[in-house]
Amino acid sequence: MPPSTHRSGFAALIGRPNVGKSTLLNQLTGEKLAIVSPKPQTTRNRILGVVTRPEGQVAFLDTPGIHQAKGQLNRYMVDVALQAADEVDLVLFVIEASDKVEVGPGNRVILEQLQKLGKPTFLVINKIDTVPKLVLLPLIDLYQREFPFAEVIPISAKEDDGVEELFRTVLSHMPEGDALFPEDVLTDQAERTLVAEYVREQVLRHCHQEIPYSTAVVVDFFDESEREPLPGTPPGKLAGLIRISGSIYVERDSQKAIIIGKQGQMLKTIGTDARKAIQRLLGAHVYLSLRVRVEPRWSERPEGLKKLGYE
Template sequence: MNHRSGFACFVGRPNAGKSTLTNALVGSKIAITSSKPQTTRHAIRGIVHRDDAQLVIVDTPGLHRPRTVLGERLNDIVYSTWSEVDVVGFCVPANEKVGPGDKFIANELRKIAKRTPVLGIVTKTDLANRQQIADQLLALQEVMEFAELIPVSASAGFQVKQLEDLLVQRLPEGPPLYPDGDLTDEPEQTLVAELIREAALEGVRDELPHSIAVTVEEMLPREGRDDLLDVHAFLYVERPSQKGIILGHKGERLRTVGSEARRHIEALLGTKVYLDLHIKVAKDWQRDPKQLRRLGF
């Protein structure tokens, strides 16, 4: 039996369902998902292990027209990722019209489509009726020529397995690239920081989606206890007013963020966690290359 292994990535405008799809394929929460666009910042890889294949999914930030230094760096990550994978899935939600943002991405994808197969994926089919899904598949065909077109719903589990098969078929033959049992090759600290960031974003709706960065200063087992991990982390915002938003009335909001993040971190690491969370103001960090470097971008 021939074993295949290689890399795939999902692209699409922000909030097109890329991270949710990655999680559905990998079967574990590794790429952060949030109702706010632009939440993924790292090329987090999810690994699908099968007897006949190993599919490594690289999750890229949503491609957009950059307005800040951070935006430019995010776009650089996207382009460098596209040039290195074996197959690309272009995600467009079933319940939103194909718009200028999608066409902008399709134009960029055409440049690699000669070398790398691009699959058109209509996501979030659970939010649309059959006619809308059919119309969206037709609309996508107009945008560019795809190697395959497939409608899926990650949250309802619709055609996720079929999509996995289509991706695997396009991987080169080769041995597994990662040890069995690995779900991601991101360092644990990066994942923990992302989970904290996701929890912090969840309640503040549209007020400050991009203005939060998280650094995990240390993760250490508690002295004398092997069942407890101490995690010390900083949440960075750009302005003092944003600090107030995250703190909430008498610090209530921050406590909710902490307990929500702790739950996910414990599930990820399989151990009890004490999470020590502090907010710092780093003025205009998104436009300052020095601060961006310090915050890990």
């Protein structure tokens, strides 16, 4: 019997903010590569997650939600998403399950962009655990009249329902070829980048109003000279020490005061919860020091975006 065909390629997750693209990426890879928050525009950069199986490999690109861009940062995020869609073998257009049988204005704009790209596209209907299954059929029929989707796959990323079927179907549409990444590669995100995102996740979690959207995090210092575990450390136990210091940037002094909190309590809470998540990520004890800095109007200025890593 001849060997089965090995396939590999890239697929981009495209959709409006908060439809569950990052949750889906984390579910596909089995690791927390993308931070998750109920707040819109949590994802700001494209995030690579590689899934490798004996029969093939798919590199998924999670992208910022496509929305009406009104500032430099928002335009940057939309550009990142559209560029990713233009560079892949397959686009996964992720929408939310809804009992409203309509194509909203935001999704219609995305469909127009997909028409221009001309890429093979799946319709992925997420959050099917939130609606009766009967409402999915008219929603599917409506979208299929709007665009020639190669496949339509309903899933619940949160409940891991349909995710494995989605992966198998994506892989079957990939071109034949050898793996694009070594077997042990999961992402191209540096540990420093993931650490910064884990800190920003806690800002999103604990702060409200305009604070999360005016915040960026930069890791200033990452010392792993004491990272190696001592001989005899039991497997699975945190071992060694990594020293990290980072800066949380905001745009105004009033925002700085909110993040620091009364007697520094808010910043302490953010740091404590971020440190726990970072320790799980790195598998070592972490000393985390955070400070809050003001960079006026950074999200509106090209030089501000560049300084804080959005370029």
